[in-house]
Each structure stands twice: as structure tokens, then as C-alpha cells.
Amino acid sequence: MVGIITYGAYIPRFRIKVEEIARVWGANPAEISGGLGVYEKSVPDLDEDTATIAVEAARSALARRRINPDDIGAVYVGSESHPYAVKPTAVTVGEAIGATPVMTAADYEFACKAGTAAIQTCMGLVGSGMIRYGLAIGADIAQGAPGDALEYTAAAGGAAFLIGNDDPIAEINATHSYTSDTPDFWRREGQSYPRHGGRFSGDPGYFKHVLGASRLLFKREGTAPADYDYAVFHQPNAKFPTRAAQILGFTKEQYLPGLVVPTVGNTYSGASPVGLAATLDIAESGDRIFVCSYGSGSGSDAFDITVTDAITSAIDRSQAPTVVELQKNLRYLDYALYARHKGKIVMQE
CATH class of the missing domain: 3.40.47.10 (Thiolase/Chalcone synthase)
Structure with missing residues (x-):
């Protein structure tokens, strides 16, 4: 696989x-x-x-x-x-x-x-x-x-x-995406700084897509939050991923290990990948990890990942x-x- x-x-x-x-x-x-x-x-x-x-x-x-x-x-x-x-x-x-x-x-x-x-x-x-x-x-x-x-x-x-x-x-069992034309954040060529829709970035942006991709994966793969040992979400701040995790039914024990934003900040394209890396740093064979990214504009990619014995034997x-x-x-x-x-x-x- x-x-x-x-x-x-x-x-x-x-x-x-x-x-x-x-x-x-x-x-x-x-x-x-x-x-x-x-x-x-x-x-x-x-x-x-x-x-x-x-x-x-x-x-x-x-x-x-x-x-x-x-x-x-x-x-x-x-x-x-x-x-x-x-x-x-x-x-x-x-x-x-x-x-x-x-x-x-x-x-x-x-x-x-x-x-x-x-x-x-x-x-x-x-x-x-x-x-x-x-x-x-x-x-x-x-x-x-x-x-x-x-x-x-x-x-x-x-x-x-x-x-x-x-x-x-770590085997990637499945990935599913949820995407729409939702302009909550943008920057034109030549502009130094991005512009954003403020609160619009929340419900119609982040939460619609993160929850949409997550639920899509759960439905298609027949899984639920309780099936995972860890959960990692895109983290523009700590409030959004915490709320998304709680809405979906994840516990603090599942999402806190991959929540690095309080002391690192929002690394944008690196946000959910760094969170996944932090989780792999401590994961053991058999652990199952749920990951869901988010990108403004807008879309989310959800992943179902299972850690293997190679986490200790191959690296x-x-x-x-x-x-x-x-x-x-x-x-x-x-x-x-x-x-x-x-x-x-x-x-x-």
C-alpha cells in the first residue's frame, strides 16, 4: 500500500x-x-x-x-x-x-x-x-x-x-477532498500582503470544508473519530481546529499532540504537515491518524493513516x-x- x-x-x-x-x-x-x-x-x-x-x-x-x-x-x-x-x-x-x-x-x-x-x-x-x-x-x-x-x-x-x-x-488508507469556490482569503500578483474576509473565513470557509471533507471520509471509509488515536487539522489558530475537532467528536487526547500553533503560529502550507510530523514523532505501530488540511479559496484534503512496524524498524x-x-x-x-x-x-x- x-x-x-x-x-x-x-x-x-x-x-x-x-x-x-x-x-x-x-x-x-x-x-x-x-x-x-x-x-x-x-x-x-x-x-x-x-x-x-x-x-x-x-x-x-x-x-x-x-x-x-x-x-x-x-x-x-x-x-x-x-x-x-x-x-x-x-x-x-x-x-x-x-x-x-x-x-x-x-x-x-x-x-x-x-x-x-x-x-x-x-x-x-x-x-x-x-x-x-x-x-x-x-x-x-x-x-x-x-x-x-x-x-x-x-x-x-x-x-x-x-x-x-x-x-x-505509515500507510495512507484513503484520502478524500472537499472543494468549492469560496473566496475567503486572497492576494493578487504583486501585492505584498493578503486580504481576508474576517469572520467569513470561519463558517463558510474553514468549517464548511474541514467538516465536509472529514465527514466525507468517515462516510466513505466507514470510520468514526473513535477509530483514531490522533487527529491533525489545519491550524490557522488554536480556536478553529479545536472547535472542528470537538464538533466531529474528537477528544483532547487525540488532537492536542498535533496542535503546534500556540507556540509556532500558522505556517500556512506547513500547518497540517508540521502537525502530522509532530504526531509521527511520537506515534507507535498500529496507531491510526486522521488528518484534514484546509486551504482558502477553498478546499480540504482528509487522510486516513495507519502507522506500521516500520516506524521503528525502517527509520x-x-x-x-x-x-x-x-x-x-x-x-x-x-x-x-x-x-x-x-x-x-x-x-x-
Whole structure:
């Protein structure tokens, strides 16, 4: 069965606290953190972008399991912050890990679910026999306009998953998607910051699609929340995934292990992939994981995953940092340095 062969994640070490952003804009940090369930967020270093994050995640995945890069027939990177409008991030990743030139590659965009769309594509290519392994990555260095609500959560990070059918550490039993034209969040070419529909992003956006995809999978696969040991949802904040999990009938014990947004922020295309990576860091053979992403515009991809014995026999998880370990040795920035790191200060040419 097609599944995850190995995985890796990367989160920059820099952070800014919600209270520091609130201080600059004269907002109440307690109200913001209380409403969002987010207390700090990751910030990329001056020389980090989506490509470097994707490369780091991919290298971590390959460090955990010895795979010949020549056997990787596809690399797909999902993001809404690719460094170039015309030059694929995926080829940079492929070159960095030694998978070029006999491979196919492309950059994906679907707001925050581009990474899970990449996983689905790799599943299809592997399942058809066209390739042996496919590398799917979700990564972003998200931006929020100064003073906007998004600035408190827009973060940086990503995760990579090598998809194949040779002794997978986790079998992907099924995936189902739920998609519609719902413009709750958008950014035109050339614009520095996205715009959003505020509360419209909730019920007609996030909840309609996350609940729709989740219930579709449960119906078609004959499963229920009680059948899973863990549940991971797209996490733009802590409030949305918690509410979705509770509506569906998941418990805190199921969804909290994969909920990293309170101390990492919203890594956009990396959000549910990083949550899945955090879950795989602690999962044991036989554990069943439910995953549901969400991308504005809008759509959700739901997955039913079962962890196998290979989680301990085929990979060495200690050869790359876990998501918890990636949140150690942090360096906190004030707003001025944060603005420089995020490119919010535009110098005259």
C-alpha cells in the first residue's frame, strides 16, 4: 500500500511574542492570545525563505532513512510564498538532495493546503507505477500586513514526506477532498500582503470544508473519530481546529499532540504537515491518524493513516530533530528586528 516512507520538518528558531506585536499597535495581548490561542510565532532568519525551509525538511526526512536520491522521481513543493514568481522551488529542493535530473517537479499553490495536494499527487504517481518515490513538501514564510489580525499568527515552517510503497512507516488508507469556490482569503500578483474576509473565513470557509471533507471520509471509509488515536487539522489558530475537532467528536487526547500553533503560529502550507510530523514523532505501530488540511479559496484534503512496524524498524527518528526539539534554543525578537527579518522594511533602490 502507498504510504509515508520517511518524513522531516523544519521550523526557524526565531520567535516574536504576541504581546510584542500588540505593544506596537496598542492592542490588548491578553485578548488576542485568548481569542486565537496563539502566544508566539516563528520568524524566518534573514537568509531563510520557503526554499531553504523545504530543503531543510527534505534533508531531515532523508537523514531518518537511507534512500537513494536517484529513486525519487518527483518533487512537489506546496506554498503560497515561493521565492520566485517564475522559477520553481521544487527544482532547488531536488538539486539540494541529489534527486536531479531524472525527475519531474512542480510548485503547487492552493493557499494552506498545497502541501497535502502534493501528497495526493505523489500517491497517484506511486500507485500507478510511474515513480518509485515522490517527495511532497508543504512550506511557507507567511506574511500578514502590519497591524492586521494575520500578523499575530503568520509564521514560518514546513514538513516533507517521502511517498512510496516500499515498507512505509505509515500507510495512507484513503484520502478524500472537499472543494468549492469560496473566496475567503486572497492576494493578487504583486501585492505584498493578503486580504481576508474576517469572520467569513470561519463558517463558510474553514468549517464548511474541514467538516465536509472529514465527514466525507468517515462516510466513505466507514470510520468514526473513535477509530483514531490522533487527529491533525489545519491550524490557522488554536480556536478553529479545536472547535472542528470537538464538533466531529474528537477528544483532547487525540488532537492536542498535533496542535503546534500556540507556540509556532500558522505556517500556512506547513500547518497540517508540521502537525502530522509532530504526531509521527511520537506515534507507535498500529496507531491510526486522521488528518484534514484546509486551504482558502477553498478546499480540504482528509487522510486516513495507519502507522506500521516500520516506524521503528525502517527509520531512525533520532537522526533528525523532532518538532518538539525544533522549538528549543529559541531567540526572541523585538518588533524592529522582526520587521527586518520579515522584509517589512522596504529600502529605496
